[in-house]
Amino acid sequence: MNEQTDTLSAVNNGAAAAAILSAGIGSIALALFSIAADKSTFLKSLFSIYKPTGALSGVATAAIIVWLATWILLAICWRNKNLSLVRINFVAFVLLGLSLLLTFPPVGDLF
Secondary structure, X not given: OHHHHHHHHOOOOHHHHHHHHHHXXXXXXXXXXXXXXXXXXXXXXXXXXXXXXXXXXXXXXHHHHHHHHHHHHHHHHHOOOOOOHHHHHHHHHHHHHHHHHHHOHHHHOOO
């Protein structure tokens, strides 16, 4: 049983941590890009990839690019590491909560 415990503690969780944190970063990027596109006519036109949807098409595309790039970079950096998932989960959920709050119209309209 002691040998099994040692094996479990030796498992690297860097790839999982990268996936979790990148999801939080991607969600906050979506919220910030959305607010920026609402406030700037230049960014609104820049984010308008598909005219019927307006800036939403570019905002979502840019957020997906941020999410994927962050996931790839963190996965490469953390692939052989065993990280504290408690901290990473906390940061990811804080970012997710902030992104939900910022996309709520009364809050997003404050900026």
